[in-house]
Amino acid sequence: MEFLQELWLFLKVRKKFWMLPIMAVLLLVGSLLFAVKGSAMGVFIYTLF
Amino acid sequence: MIILGISAFYHDSAAALIKDGEIIAAAQEERFTRVKHDSGFPTEAIRFCLKQANVTLADLDNIVFFEKPFLKFERILETYLSTAPKGFQSFKTAMPVWLHEKLFQKRILTDRLCALENIESKKSIRSKLLFSDHHLSHAASAFYPSPFEEAVVLCMxxxxxxxSSSLWIGKGASLEIEKEILFPNSLGLLYSAFTSYLGFKVNSGEYKMMGLAPYGRPMYEDLILKHLIDVKDDGSFRLDMSYFNYMSGLTMTNEKFHDLFKTEPRTPEDEIAEFHMDVAASIQSVIEKILLKILQSLAREQRGIKNLCLAGGVALNCVANGKILKSGLFENIWIQPAAGDSGGAVGAALAAFYLHHKNQRDVFFDQDSMKGGHLGPSFDQNDVKVRLSALGAKFHVSNDVAEIAAKALADQKIVGWFQGAMEYGPRALGARSILADPRSASMQKTLNLKVKFRESFRPFAPAVLFEHMSEWFDLEKSSPYMLLTAAVKPSKRTGGEDTGTGFERLRNARSQIPAATHVDYSARVQSVHMQTNPKFHALLSAFYKLTECPVLLNTSFNVRGEPIVCTPEDAFKCFMGCDIDMLVVENCVLYKSEQDLTHVNDHRARFGND
Incomplete structure (x- = not known):
């Protein structure tokens, strides 16, 4: 949570809100890949990308 | 007020600790882990700093990281977007590391620090964390320890x-940015691009290219200035990125760059040809000219400020530094000895002390506050004896080690010299040094091939008694950190005109100290001072008494690819793994001929190429 607060503050100060959707997608995909690493779901994720 | 500075996660991780503004301890992680340019979290360096100051993490007021990870990520993301889809390969390599680790540096730092002392309350550590700015850390490391009340500070x-370049004005305790040049325009990256083109490793081979330059002629200088970099009258510059690949690829240069020089990049296995020497000479000359142009413009703009401080990797270019000093644009120059990223640790801590906490600054005009660079671990005589005995080393104890070592050096022996606190920064300054007689014409080759196991063209530096420096070198100001190059005085030169070209020029013994004189009569001088380096000063004085030569050849105590030795054990292993004849550790003297042969090891094989 603290990370998200600091990230938001950073984007606000730097006025770089355009980074938000890119970072959200990257973090989401990153955590998804991390979460399914080694599981049966991995097969489907790899075909998506 | 106690502050810990940390630089890590790129290259040359380090830690530094300051107490009420005084630098108590500083060290690079590579010295402890024995991994050259170690980029990991500096656990051992932090442990050492805390021990040296006799404090725990709970006693610290702040822990300061040397740069801002979010801002760095912003630059990386914007760079990829601006070059997409070209940089996908590089993007794919970099992103997982950022998304899993680097973006969450606050958490990683907290976890690692807590693990260091088994601290359960992460909040207590997290609340102490501050993040400096990369160039502010460099600027602070250059200005605050300097002996100047006010100075122009240039970081590159x-x-x-x-x-990639920033200009600051330091006055008392304040340090304010004046202007900066942003990525991808970078003198450091331009130099590194040529380093890579000539087949040397980026971030470590830059010294080699600098050493190679005097063998060549700067015949590509105009080509570089015409095509690769546009330099304005004030020294500001812009690179033509169509010749470089570092924004989107995994290499520094591209085909267009190679076509410009009509030659493919050299691989590390290839012979070094005259072309490579000429390219090295050309880029060195370009860098010097740009730096002088920047400083001419600064000297004009910054009315009345006579002092210049330098930091950042480019400040390790001692040839350029020598020319800056000689230009007389600034009366005094002070260069942070740990000018690269390792110095960011001390800079980050000092920036927090003076700028965040707004403390007063006391300036000691006669001396900087880096303590001669001797900020690392030291070992007392009893400890050394115990450690050497445990290794099975045979040694004699003497109170006259300076005289014994001086005699051996005069008899053409190579001596490992281990005294006092280890140096902070890339240079060995007489605490962890390999020393030899510079008067020997064959010593440069012997040291390069049999002791350091490195390329035969690489020059060695002279360490000279400060009192005699200006008799031997064209240098009036002190150079305690070996960061200035100066010419050997004509009265000490012996060689005639060069007959050969390239490396053939090495055969010409060109001065009374040929082993420490480069082919262009230059030398990377270290002035040795009684106040900051008493034991090394005593050795040089003893050598002077015997030989009337106040100069010794001084190179770092390591072999190729190895970090400089830290402990007596490291020194003994290195001693037994190469052709060093004598080792002096504090008051213990070890002769190679007396050691048990079972200790002989293939030391070189333990370390990769640098």
């Missing part, structure tokens, strides 16, 4: 968050 490196 590859890149930090966004800045």
């Amino acid at each position: 490196d590859g890149v930090g968050e966004w800045a």
Whole structure:
């Protein structure tokens, strides 16, 4: 949570809100890949990308 | 007020601790882990700093990281977007590391620090964390320890968050930015691009290219200035990125760059040809000219400020530094000895002390506050004896080690010299040094091939008694950190005109100290002072008494690819793994001929190429 607060503050100060959707997608995909690493779901994720 | 500074996660991780503004301890992690340019979290360096100051993490007021990870990520993301889809390969390599680790540096730092002392309350550590700015850390490391009340501070490196060059004005305790040049325009990266083109490793081979330059002629200088870099009258510059690949690829240069020089990049296995020497000479000359142009413009603009401080990787270019000093644009120059990223640790801590906490600054005009660079671990005589005995080393104890070592050096022996606190920064300054007689014409080759196991063209530096420095070198100001190059005085030169070209020029013994004189009569001088380096000063004095030569050849105590030795054990292993004849550790004297042969090891094989 603290990370998200600091990230938001950073984007606000730097006025770089355009980074938000890119970072959200990257973090989401990153955590998804991390979460399914080694599981049966991995097969489907790899075909998506 | 106690502050810990940390630089880590790129290259040359380090830690530094300051107490009420005084630098108590500083060390690079590579010295402890024995991994050259170690980029990991500096656990051992932090442990050492805390021990040296006799404090725990709970006693610290702040822990300061040397750069801002979010800002760096912003630059990386914007760079990829601006070059997409070209940089996908590089993007794919970099992103997982950022998304899993680097973006969450606050958490990683907290976890690692807590693990260091088994601290359960992460909040207590997290609340102490501060993040400096990469170039602010460099600027602070250059200005605050300097002996100047006010100075112009110039920082130049590859890149930090966004800045690759920055100009600051330091006055008392204040340090304010004046202007900066942003990535991808970077003198450091331009130099590194040529380093890579000539087949040397980026971030470590830059010294080799600098050493190679005097063998060549700067015949590509105009080509570089015409095509690769546009330099304005004030010294500001812009690179033509169509010749470089570092924004989107995994290499520094591209085909267009290679076509410009009509030659493919050299691989590390290839012979070094005259072309490579000429390219090295050309880029060195370009860098010097740009730096002088920048400083001419600064000297004009910064009315009345006579002092210049330098930091950032480019400040390790001692040839350029020598020319800056000689230009007389600034009366005094002070260069942070740990000018690269390792110095960011001390800079980050000092920036927090003076700028965040707004403390007063006391300036000691006669001396800087880096303590001669001797900020690392030291070992007392009893400890050394115990450690050497445990290794099975045979040694004699003497109170006259300076005289014994001086006699051996005069008899053409190579001596490992281990005294006092280890140096902070890339240079060995007489605490962890390999020493030899510079008067010997064959010593440069012997040291390069049999002791250091490195390329035969690489020069060695002279360490000279400060009192005699200006008799031997064209240098009036002190150079305690070996960061200035100066010419050997004509009265000490012996060689005639060069008959050969390239490396053939090495055969010409060109001065009374040929082993420490480069082919262009230059030398990377270290002035040795009684006040900051008493034991090394005593050795040089003893050598002077015997030989009337106040100069010794001084190179770092390591072999190729190895970090400089830290402990007596490291020194003994290195001693037994190469052709060093004598080792002096504090008051213990070890002769190679007396050691048990079972200790002989293939030391070189333990370390990769640098």
